Amino acid sequence: MSRETMYVKHCMGVNGLEKIILRENRGFSAEVYLYGGQVTSWKNERGEELLFVSSKANFTPPRSLRGGIPICFPQFSNFGTLEHHGFARNKLWILDPNPPPFPTNSNSRAFVDLVLKNSEDDTKNWPHRYEFRLRIALGPTGDLMLTSRIRNTNKDGKSFTFTFAYHTYLYVTDISEVRIEGLETLDYLDSLKNRERFTEQGDAITFEGEVDKVYLSTPTKIAIIDHERKRTFEIRKDGLPDAVVWNPWDKKSKIISDLGDDEYKHMLCVQPACVEKAITLKPGEEWKGRQEISAVPSSYCSGQLDPRKVLFHH
Structure with a gap:
C-alpha cells in the first residue's frame, strides 16, 4: 500500500453515491460526496463529528443533502431568479483531471480537486458557460479548507453575475449555550423581516429563537464558541465579505421534512458568503473564495479576535 492511499481514498457512500475520504496522520478525517461536491463529515483526532448532518438527510439525487457544507451557486437563497440556493449542490461533480496550480506551502497531502461545468440542463435556466473548480483539503492539524475558483467560459462575450455561500452546518452540543464572536x-x-437592514446590538451573538441573518462587511475571522463542549470553531475566510447565520429553531424544524424536530439544538449554520453585492465576471475572468475552519479548545480563542492578527496561509 503506497503512502498516498492513506491520505485520499475513493469509495462508495450511502445509496451507492461515490465519496472521497480524506485522512491526516494524526487521525483527522473528512468525507466528500461527488454529488453536490459536498463535505458531509469532518472529524477530529478523537473521531468526534464536527459538522452536522440531519438524521433525515436524503441521499437521493436530485434532492439536496441536509447538512455538511452544501455549495450555494450561482445563487444563494432566492437572491436571483433560480432555484433556492442554485444548482451546484444538486449536480454530480467530477474529479478534476487538470486542477489549477495551488501554492505548495499548504503542505497538506489529504486533498481532492473537483470540477463542475455547465450542462445542457443548466442553460435552460442560466444560459452561461462556466468552470467551477473546488479544492477540499485537510490540513496537518485538522483544519478543513475549501477553495472555490469560478471562471466565466462564455464564448458569446457575455458577463454573468452570481451570489455564493459555503452553507456550513456546524455540530454544536446545545444551541442555547453557543455564542458567536x-x-x-x-x-x-x-x-x-423582508431583508430589512439592522445593526447588531449585542456584545456577542447568542441564540434563543429562530435566526436568519446576512451580516455585511464581516471580518476575515469569526469564532463560534460551544460552551458545553469547551470547543471553539474558528472560520477564516477570503473573498467572502458576508456571513449568513441561520438556525430554524423548533417551529420551522417541524416543517422541514429532512430535519428531525429537535435537531436544531445541535446545529448552527455560519456561512461565509457573497450575497449582498453579487459578483460579475466577464468572459475569461475568475473569482476565488475560500473558507478554512479549525476546532480548538475554547480557552484559547476568546478575546483573540483582532482581525489584524489573523494570519492567512495563502
Missing part, C-alpha cells in the same frame, strides 16, 4: 456591531439583513 466577530459579528457584534455589524449591519445585517434580517431574512425574517
Whole structure:
C-alpha cells in the first residue's frame, strides 16, 4: 500500500453515491460526496463529528443533502431568479483531471480537486458557460479548507453575475449555550423581516429563537464558541465579505421534512458568503473564495479576535 492511499481514498457512500475520504496522520478525517461536491463529515483526532448532518438527510439525487457544507451557486437563497440556493449542490461533480496550480506551502497531502461545468440542463435556466473548480483539503492539524475558483467560459462575450455561500452546518452540543464572536456591531439583513437592514446590538451573538441573518462587511475571522463542549470553531475566510447565520429553531424544524424536530439544538449554520453585492465576471475572468475552519479548545480563542492578527496561509 503506497503512502498516498492513506491520505485520499475513493469509495462508495450511502445509496451507492461515490465519496472521497480524506485522512491526516494524526487521525483527522473528512468525507466528500461527488454529488453536490459536498463535505458531509469532518472529524477530529478523537473521531468526534464536527459538522452536522440531519438524521433525515436524503441521499437521493436530485434532492439536496441536509447538512455538511452544501455549495450555494450561482445563487444563494432566492437572491436571483433560480432555484433556492442554485444548482451546484444538486449536480454530480467530477474529479478534476487538470486542477489549477495551488501554492505548495499548504503542505497538506489529504486533498481532492473537483470540477463542475455547465450542462445542457443548466442553460435552460442560466444560459452561461462556466468552470467551477473546488479544492477540499485537510490540513496537518485538522483544519478543513475549501477553495472555490469560478471562471466565466462564455464564448458569446457575455458577463454573468452570481451570489455564493459555503452553507456550513456546524455540530454544536446545545444551541442555547453557543455564542458567536466577530459579528457584534455589524449591519445585517434580517431574512425574517423582508431583508430589512439592522445593526447588531449585542456584545456577542447568542441564540434563543429562530435566526436568519446576512451580516455585511464581516471580518476575515469569526469564532463560534460551544460552551458545553469547551470547543471553539474558528472560520477564516477570503473573498467572502458576508456571513449568513441561520438556525430554524423548533417551529420551522417541524416543517422541514429532512430535519428531525429537535435537531436544531445541535446545529448552527455560519456561512461565509457573497450575497449582498453579487459578483460579475466577464468572459475569461475568475473569482476565488475560500473558507478554512479549525476546532480548538475554547480557552484559547476568546478575546483573540483582532482581525489584524489573523494570519492567512495563502
